[in-house]
Amino acid sequence: MPEISPAIGIGELARRAGCKPETVRYYERIGLVGDASRTVGGQRRYGEEAVRRLTFIRHARDFGFSVDAVRELLAMSDQPDMPCQEVDAIAKHHLEEIEARLQRLSALRDELRRMVSQCAGGKVESCRIIEVLGDHQLCISDQAHGGAHDLG
Template identity: 50%
Template sequence: MNISIGGLAGRTGAKVQTIRYYEQIALMPEPQRTHGGQRRYEAGAVKRLAFIRHARLLGFSLDQIRNLLDLADHPGRDCTSADSIAREHLGAVKAKIAALNSLKKELTRMVKTCSGTDAAHCLVIETLANHDLCSSANHGVVT
């Protein structure tokens, strides 16, 4: 193996800077260096980074990923906490979907009725200015 940081980036889809960042926050271990100071990675690094990127794509936070990696590094350990991290995240995703759906409804109502004339009679602006025109108790999402 012994690939450069660019090679690792190419293999995993992560950016070079992102890899260095992961090393900085100790999510990736410090690799060996060449005589000239450049990083050289083993096969294990590709696996680990792929794990991280995949978990990021699924929306896990780096802190959650840190815990998941810790578990992955110790195969004998009880995996209940991995399960609960995933369940917790699933719950958050579901909540976000619900909030966004209520948002969508509101926005659709706002947009549908805009006649596109002057701002004085624009429903978009009017709705925003006047909370009563809106059914939003609280969408609970700030995107």
């Protein structure tokens, strides 16, 4: 019979999952981590399942999965006998998004390199970087216009 470990507090849970207690509270608030049991004094107490679940969440978030995707993946992981086509579809969709972001980042990098290389280092009135930022038509790639604000 496996040894049952004693319930741990929020600080220990956070430490073992590699995050901060505020992160645990946030995931509780949005329903990704179940409500903890409480001591008579009101302190949260968690078991090994909470450690596994929070570790899964943190790892999925490190891979860039959205909170909604993590919610779906958790729901599916709670049903180990179901086929994994839906899990695969979520991962493939995420991969496609990452590849599209990488293309936009690459175009943005290339455009920035070009702007910097064309700057003569004179006065701002004749600065190529300022000129290009003020006129999108001077950019080589339309993908650079997607910009960094679309990358997060």
